[in-house]
Amino acid sequence: MLSADAVSVSRDGVALLEPASLDITAGECIAVRGDNGAGKTTLLRVLAGRLRPTCGTATFMGQPVDERRPGVREAIAALIDPPALYPDLTVVDHLAFIAAAWQPFAGTVSGPCLDPIPVPTPPDQLIAQFGLTAVTNRFPDELSSGQRQLVALAVTFARPARVVLLDEPEQRLDPSRRALLASALRDAGERGIAVVFASHDDAVIASVAQRSVWIEA
Numbered sequence: 558m559l560s561a562d563a564v565s566v567s568r569d570g571v572a573l574l575e576p577a578s579l580d581i582t583a584g585e586c587i588a589v590r591g592d593n594g595a596g597k598t599t600l601l602r603v604l605a606g607r608l609r610p611t612c613g614t615a616t617f618m619g620q621p622v623d624e625r626r627p628g629v630r631e632a633i634a635a636l637i638d639p640p641a642l643y644p645d646l647t648v649v650d651h652l653a654f655i656a657a658a659w660q661p662f663a664g665t666v667s668g669p670c671l672d673p674i675p676v677p678t679p680p681d682q683l684i685a686q687f688g689l690t691a692v693t694n695r696f697p698d699e700l701s702s703g704q705r706q707l708v709a710l711a712v713t714f715a716r717p718a719r720v721v722l723l724d725e726p727e728q729r730l731d732p733s734r735r736a737l738l739a740s741a742l743r744d745a746g747e748r749g750i751a752v753v754f755a756s757h758d759d760a761v762i763a764s765v766a767q768r769s770v771w772i773e774a
């Protein structure tokens with residue numbers, strides 16, 4: 558479904574990402590591993606269609622990945638850069654807003670895909686799934702950094718998607734919240750959503766990823 562074939566990125570002659578390849582199908586979960594600075598985030602940006610590779614090709618359903626292309630934006634959800642939350646929306650408002658904005662795409666058939674886009678988990682279930690029940694009516698500046706990360710993760714899963722890309726989703730989470738994250742990733746896979754996530758957490762990787770790809774610095 559989503560493929561990177563020997564994609565590399567360089568800027569001003571400096572390599573940000575050495576050639577890397579991966580291929581993911583519906584319901585699969587792949588971990589992207591590698592040392593600090595190896596290029597994991599860069600690879601996720603390429604897979605999200607936010608960054609054009611210098612060499613190699615990244616494709617979604619056989620077409621070049623470009624987040625501005627209809628059919629790609631509806632299908633690929635990504636939490637790559639630091640979470641951006643609306644200062645004047647509460648936790649529950651965020652989930653309701655994103656779910657409503659993307660609702661027209663849930664269950665639709667788009668592009669060359671034959672199966673409908675998986676319907677997202679409803680906001681009230683996401684609040685429970687990510688352990689946010691006690692803070693549903695708080696604004697972002699009333700949350701801890703780990704709670705903001707949980708909100709950003711819940712928001713990412715509040716919209717329909719065939720593929721979810723996550724950059725170090727476990728960051729700032731304590732062990733019990735990392736377990737919630739792992740459970741949410743397994744749940745996504747069972748609903749047919751493909752997940753690619755960069756991580757330094759071997760325990761999370763072992764508990765959810767079917768495969769991992771090592772990025773060479």
Ligand SMILES: Nc1ncnc2c1ncn2[C@@H]1O[C@H](COP(=O)(O)OP(=O)(O)OP(=O)(O)O)[C@@H](O)[C@H]1O
Binds near residue numbers: 594598
């Ligand atoms: N905007 C940029 N301009 C130039 N170089 C950059 C830029 N962003 C990242 N880099 C460089 O690209 C390389 C890959 O960065 P990237 O963030 O993809 O690594 P990473 O594997 O995600 O690292 P980490 O595990 O520390 O998050 C690094 O050497 C980094 O310094």
